[in-house]
Amino acid sequence: MSKYSIHQFVQKTKQDENAREFFELETDRLLEVNLNGLVWAKAGSMISYEGNIKFEREGMLEHGLGKFVKKAFSGEGAQLMKAHGEGKLYVADSGKKITVLDLEGESIYINGNDLLAFQDGLVWDIKLMRRVAGMMAGGLFNIRLEGEGLVAFTSHYEPLTLLVTPDKPIYTDPNATVAWSGSLEPDFVTDIQLKSLFGRGSGESVQMKFSGNGFVVVQPYEEVYQALQK
Template identity: 60%
Template sequence: MSSYSIQEFMEKTERSESPSEVFGLQSERILEVDLTDNVWAKMGTMIGYTGDIKFERERALEHGVERAVKKTFTDEGGELMKASGRGRLFLADQGKRVTILDLGSQQLTVNGNDLLAFEPSIDWDIEFMRKAAGMMAGGLFNITLQGEGKIAVTTYFEPLTLPVTSDQPVFTDPSATVAWSGGLTPEFHTDINYRTFLGKGSGESIQMKFSGDGFVIVQPGFETE
């Protein structure tokens, strides 16, 4: 157990120099946002701020009727909040590792539980993997983001990126799957036999299969039901 004087503790844990861009890391688990207008973030992830910032829950029709209907029937990965004003905003999600990605007009689909924040310049929509209905309780709904700007995603520990090619699909555990690039076609793949029903299977009977050209981001840890 470490022991510090008050001064030593303050020096060790005080906020470091501010990032030079809108999104920056105070540590590998804390996102700092240099807020001058507004930003969208996962509800309940604000851990502190300075300046004059107001927080609003995402309104029912904030992003149009179609998206509101999708959210009603999917209950996607927690609600969004909009932080508006000027100041420094600090975000974190259950101690998970934070990674900042610059989309650069590319498309990325992220598991709703793993999306921490994104700039207002980013366009987004909810994707529903219908073929998975009835196969598993979670991991069916994801958020597709595209445009110019940055997003922040969270992972349990260090993420791993797996390349996908047209002749080499990639299979992943749905709960470990964080995000995938726009050039991929995801589908649920089952490997169920009599041993699965007898309770002697490996536990990996439901998988995600990614085909096309691109990449998949996975994490080495995740919550279990």
């Protein structure tokens, strides 16, 4: 059905009043946070809220000098905001598909541009990809999260998870790589013969190589990252 009465439209698209989980997917591309306390989210991702919620941009030295220096070096868009209070918060990122993970003591790396929100209490740190920083638009960095709690990340279209085993390394385009398990440490390799086939988003023949045991998440889209506007 492509047209609705006003009543039909409201009934079809209204929020789910029964949502009670901390993170609820209202749609595949819209995350509802049932807030009673504090949550970290990507700066600029808030599209609506109700209740008594206060927002603060991440302080320059809030997480220590080390993380500040890393963020200053990266110059990219993992700027965070914190929302605290009680109410419903709705966040999204350019209509990208949202995936919610419940970490149970595990760790995961997420591309800094694709991290949408995470529960307070998770331990996190910024991982700079120095070897590839000069080869890609704006460089490349990732955030490692570990502990007990929920984390939401985004992807263009449906993500694909590839399993990595010792006998089967996985190669990916950095611009299409969304996340990977915390047990993996990627290497960066180049192959000039693949320049016209691999890494079109970066304009270079750079690939990420994952070896060991774990998984890597890719998206069917090569995302060119923009530098953070201060």
